[in-house]
Amino acid sequence: MRGTFSIQVQLLALLYLFLYAPIAYVIYVSFQKDSVWPFPPDFTLEHYADLLHLRDFHAALVNSLTIGIGTGLLSALLATIAAIGVLRYASRWRGLVAAAYLAPLFIAHLLIGIASLMFNKQLLGLPGNIGSAILANTTYATAFAFLVVLAQLAKHDWRLDEAAMVFGAPPLRAFWSVTLPLIWPSVLGAVIVSFLLAFNNLEVTFYQVGARPTLPTLAWGELRHGVSEELYALASLINAAIFLFLGALYVLLRTGALRLDYRD
Amino acid sequence: MTEAVLRLEGVTKRFGTVVAADSVDIEIGREFFSLLGPSGSGKTTMLRIIAGLEVPDLGNVRIEGRDVTRQPPYRRGVGMVFQDFLLFPHKTVAENIVFPLRMQGVPPAGRAEALGWITDLVHLKGLEGRFPHQLSGGQKQRVALARGLVSRPKLLLLDEPLANLDRELRKEMEVEIRRFQLELKIPFVYVTHNQEEALTMSDRMAIMRDGRILQVGGKLDLYHHPDLAFVAGFLGAPNVFEGKVTGLADGLAIIDWQGYPLQARAKGGLAVGQRAVCFVKSEKIELFAGTGQGRVDGVLRDAIFKGQYADYLVHLAGAREVTVSGPPRAELFAPGRPVSLSWSAEDGDAFPAGG
Amino acid sequence: MDVRTRRLLFLAAPGLAFLFVFLFLPLVSVVVYSFWRTASYEMIAEWNVDNYVTLLTEGTYLTFLWRSLVMATVVTAVSVVYAWPVAYLIAKHGGRYKLILVLLTAAPFLTGEILRITALQQILGPIGVINMGLTSFGIAPVEALMYSSTATGIGLSYLWMPFMVLAVYLSLLNFDFELMEVAKVNGARPLRAFIEIAWPLNRAGTAIGCVLVFIPTLGSSVTSQFLGGPNGALYGNILAHQFGATGTWALGSAMGVVLFGLSALLIALVVRVVGDFRRSGLTMSGR
Numbered sequence: 001m002r003g004t005f006s007i008q009v010q011l012l013a014l015l016y017l018f019l020y021a022p023i024a025y026v027i028y029v030s031f032q033k034d035s036v037w038p039f040p041p042d043f044t045l046e047h048y049a050d051l052l053h054l055r056d057f058h059a060a061l062v063n064s065l066t067i068g069i070g071t072g073l074l075s076a077l078l079a080t081i082a083a084i085g086v087l088r089y090a091s092r093w094r095g096l097v098a099a100a101y102l103a104p105l106f107i108a109h110l111l112i113g114i115a116s117l118m119f120n121k122q123l124l125g126l127p128g129n130i131g132s133a134i135l136a137n138t139t140y141a142t143a144f145a146f147l148v149v150l151a152q153l154a155k156h157d158w159r160l161d162e163a164a165m166v167f168g169a170p171p172l173r174a175f176w177s178v179t180l181p182l183i184w185p186s187v188l189g190a191v192i193v194s195f196l197l198a199f200n201n202l203e204v205t206f207y208q209v210g211a212r213p214t215l216p217t218l219a220w221g222e223l224r225h226g227v228s229e230e231l232y233a234l235a236s237l238i239n240a241a242i243f244l245f246l247g248a249l250y251v252l253l254r255t256g257a258l259r260l261d262y263r264d
Numbered sequence: 265m266t267e268a269v270l271r272l273e274g275v276t277k278r279f280g281t282v283v284a285a286d287s288v289d290i291e292i293g294r295e296f297f298s299l300l301g302p303s304g305s306g307k308t309t310m311l312r313i314i315a316g317l318e319v320p321d322l323g324n325v326r327i328e329g330r331d332v333t334r335q336p337p338y339r340r341g342v343g344m345v346f347q348d349f350l351l352f353p354h355k356t357v358a359e360n361i362v363f364p365l366r367m368q369g370v371p372p373a374g375r376a377e378a379l380g381w382i383t384d385l386v387h388l389k390g391l392e393g394r395f396p397h398q399l400s401g402g403q404k405q406r407v408a409l410a411r412g413l414v415s416r417p418k419l420l421l422l423d424e425p426l427a428n429l430d431r432e433l434r435k436e437m438e439v440e441i442r443r444f445q446l447e448l449k450i451p452f453v454y455v456t457h458n459q460e461e462a463l464t465m466s467d468r469m470a471i472m473r474d475g476r477i478l479q480v481g482g483k484l485d486l487y488h489h490p491d492l493a494f495v496a497g498f499l500g501a502p503n504v505f506e507g508k509v510t511g512l513a514d515g516l517a518i519i520d521w522q523g524y525p526l527q528a529r530a531k532g533g534l535a536v537g538q539r540a541v542c543f544v545k546s547e548k549i550e551l552f553a554g555t556g557q558g559r560v561d562g563v564l565r566d567a568i569f570k571g572q573y574a575d576y577l578v579h580l581a582g583a584r585e586v587t588v589s590g591p592p593r594a595e596l597f598a599p600g601r602p603v604s605l606s607w608s609a610e611d612g613d614a615f616p617a618g619g
Numbered sequence: 620m621d622v623r624t625r626r627l628l629f630l631a632a633p634g635l636a637f638l639f640v641f642l643f644l645p646l647v648s649v650v651v652y653s654f655w656r657t658a659s660y661e662m663i664a665e666w667n668v669d670n671y672v673t674l675l676t677e678g679t680y681l682t683f684l685w686r687s688l689v690m691a692t693v694v695t696a697v698s699v700v701y702a703w704p705v706a707y708l709i710a711k712h713g714g715r716y717k718l719i720l721v722l723l724t725a726a727p728f729l730t731g732e733i734l735r736i737t738a739l740q741q742i743l744g745p746i747g748v749i750n751m752g753l754t755s756f757g758i759a760p761v762e763a764l765m766y767s768s769t770a771t772g773i774g775l776s777y778l779w780m781p782f783m784v785l786a787v788y789l790s791l792l793n794f795d796f797e798l799m800e801v802a803k804v805n806g807a808r809p810l811r812a813f814i815e816i817a818w819p820l821n822r823a824g825t826a827i828g829c830v831l832v833f834i835p836t837l838g839s840s841v842t843s844q845f846l847g848g849p850n851g852a853l854y855g856n857i858l859a860h861q862f863g864a865t866g867t868w869a870l871g872s873a874m875g876v877v878l879f880g881l882s883a884l885l886i887a888l889v890v891r892v893v894g895d896f897r898r899s900g901l902t903m904s905g906r
Contacts, residue, residue, distance in 0.1 A: 005708075005712075007704070015784075016724070019727045019780075022727075023730050026730070078634035078637055081631075082634045085626065085628075089623040100631075100635055106831075106882060107642075107882065111646070114872075114875060115875065116645050118662075122648065122652070122662055138637070139642040165338045166338070167343070167363050168364050169338055169367045178352055182354055196728060200728070227734070235730060
């Protein structure tokens with residue numbers, strides 16, 4: 001028994017190493033003069049300073065953020081109301097509705113990308129733009145958001161708003177004062193997950209945005225002749241921002257300033 | 265019963281092919297009224313219809329004379345105590361309790377006053393700032409009751425509120441809930457499948473099965489004078505004897521059981537020659553040491569000491585086992601001992617078999 | 620239609636309409652275009668099955684498809700074998716750190732796919748950290764790690780393994796570990812207890828994990844392009860190629876239809892094999 005346990009621990013440690021080594025490497029290289037063979041280390045901050053002047057990068061960052069936020073909000077909204085319907089109303093149709101919402105999980109992104117490209121261009125005559133990228137990313141992101149909300153709210157007691165109604169709260173007031181305060185963390189989770197998926201997406205976004213740069217398409221373009229050090233720097237900054245955000249969230253939760261879960 | 269506060273008229277509700285309420289008529293005044301029935305008998309549906317959480321297919325619900333059948337729950341002014349309490353987990357005890365007052369637009373001063381009054385009544389003083397997850401089961405129960413009563417509703421509906429409490433706490437809360445009703449004079453409609461709770465607290469009660477009200481009446485009346493075999497079998501701990509009716513006289517039937525002529529009150533249009541079931545509550549049977557003298561003979565299998573009384577398990581002819589409750593007697597704590605039983609004819613109730 | 624169904628459909632309608640217009644219709648259009656023709660970068664509505672004939676008769680397409688299938692199978696198998704003990708460890712012994720531990724396996728998704736692949740390339744490639752390190756100690760570089768199918772496999776496992784961990788973990792959250800004790804008390808050795816109890820009760824979660832790893836791997840193009848080397852191209856590369864340089868959209872559509880058909884087939888197979896999802900560990904809680 002002890003044996004299997006320690007093997008499991010080693011496997012987990014190895015998995016973390018495997019998952020984080022490349023990311024650590026990206027961060028390491030972003031501080032190095034030479035990105036091709038950065039040994040022995042030669043630290044510099046010049047790549048970060050260079051970021052300030054690179055207009056391409058600024059545009060790409062803005063585009064990626066727009067796609068991420070747009071997708072995050074839209075898919076969390078669609079997914080949340082559907083998940084509430086599926087969890088609350090024990091209809092014969094709930095399985096079918098859930099299946100329809102989860103189906104995009106099982107479609108390769110490349111296929112979603114080219115399908116949207118052809119549909120927009122051939123049938124609707126629309127050129128690609130940031131808006132169509134948001135719409136295309138929202139398809140699969142809604143599925144992920146739905147999954148997150150469904151898992152989070154599976155234990156929510158929907159009779160609480162029945163209780164509120166018996167005690168005199170009309171439906172909207174009941175939703176506002178009882179349901180929403182209890183489910184918003186799950187909705188926020190769905191927004192974050194779909195934001196990250198769309199923000200980092202290449203295979204869907206690539207076919208929608210045409211010549212407009214996003215961070216992943218920029219990186220894709222650069223891959224052929226070696227990624228620039230500035231991109232490493234930007235990626236490190238984004239990583240840092242995301243980890244800071246999640247870390248702050250964690251601290252707020254630990255200190256009790258923010259409560260996600262009122263169960264004991 | 266005083267004037268009716270709640271009146272159900274021909275209330276019917278179907279869920280698919282299941283009839284949860286089958287033309288139910290009830291009148292409830294300023295009393296403690298219990299709906300008692302096995303699970304699936306439709307009693308919770310009845311409560312939800314009264315609260316406005318379900319709309320009946322047919323029939324009317326009247327509260328204080330007004331037809332509220334199609335009114336949403338938030339306009340009915342009733343209070344409710346739910347089975348798993350359903351306290352709002354993100355609100356403190358105080359916030360939970362004053363929620364109904366806030367919904368009614370009671371100003372803060374009035375809310376504070378009512379909060380003080382109700383926390384006194386239900387003994388929750390000092391816990392106002394806690395969250396539900398920081399409370400014990402009994403405290404949660406008190407908060408749920410306080411929330412249900414704080415606005416002095418026209419009715420308080422209680423849906424198996426004690427089902428999730430342990431036995432000792434349940435005993436304590438039964439007495440408390442009864443006290444609240446007596447003090448506030450608000451009609452309580454109490455749903456339960458536990459006859460002990462219903463018998464302890466109610467003034468009147470109704471027995472439900474398959475969406476139908478079988479019998480309504482005072483609790484003693486129901487207990488001692490059941491109109492139907494189901495009611496006779498449901499209340500108390502009755503022993504059942506089945507046999508052929510050999511004679512009828514003065515409202516009493518004689519039933520042949522294993523050669524013994526058992527006597528019981530004849531109910532449900534019993535006729536000579538018909539098969540009948542006879543119910544006798546365990547505490548109505550008298551137990552004698554030794555056999556003979558025209559009593560039903562048996563062998564004592566075991567005696568179970570319960571403190572104030574004892575349950576005697578007696579083996580009769582035909583592999584029949586009956587339970588007799590009575591005062592603990594040392595000479596009867598002797599398994600294997602021959603005994604005999606008898607009861608007075610008025611303490612048995614005989615109904616046509618298969619009804 | 621009863622009240623519940625009406626309310627459910629009312630809440631689900633916006634998303635269903637959205638998915639219908641922006642996912643279902645585009646996919647249908649792919650099927651339609653797969654029966655058209657492309658000439659000098661324009662789609663021409665001449666109905667034919669030439670695209671499918673080309674796919675089936677020109678051996679290269681089948682070769683790439685086969686290669687992708689093998690790759691996806693291997694990556695999925697590796698993920699199952701690796702993810703199970705890890706997810707089991709986290710779910711059983713994670714205690715209050717469970718959520719953090721499992722989220723840490725998902726956190727790399729915060730960094731874009733391209734950057735992670737690039738970084739992986741920097742580590743595995745010929746001038747990567749491993750091989751340069753080996754060389755500097757006078758040891759021959761490991762050829763298998765450089766621009767090869769192995770490198771692609773490592774890259775794909777790297778990208779999709781967290782899905783498997785997550786799927787198995789979520790399934791194990793609903794698993795009563797005491798059942799394993801019961802099995803052991805009744806004489807089952809650990810491996811036997813796993814086969815008899817843990818595996819069957821978490822089959823559905825594992826199957827979902829497999830699908831979530833298999834499908835993106837089957838359709839992947841980026842990873843193999845940068846880690847696979849000149850001979851490492853997969854089906855996804857060739858598919859993406861039709862929408863890039865060659866501009867043969869009709870043929871690309873047919874390839875897409877084949878990809879979609881295989882995915883659908885896989886899901887049907889999984890549903891068939893797993894059977895009753897409820898009894899095999901997937902709980903759709905709620906009333």
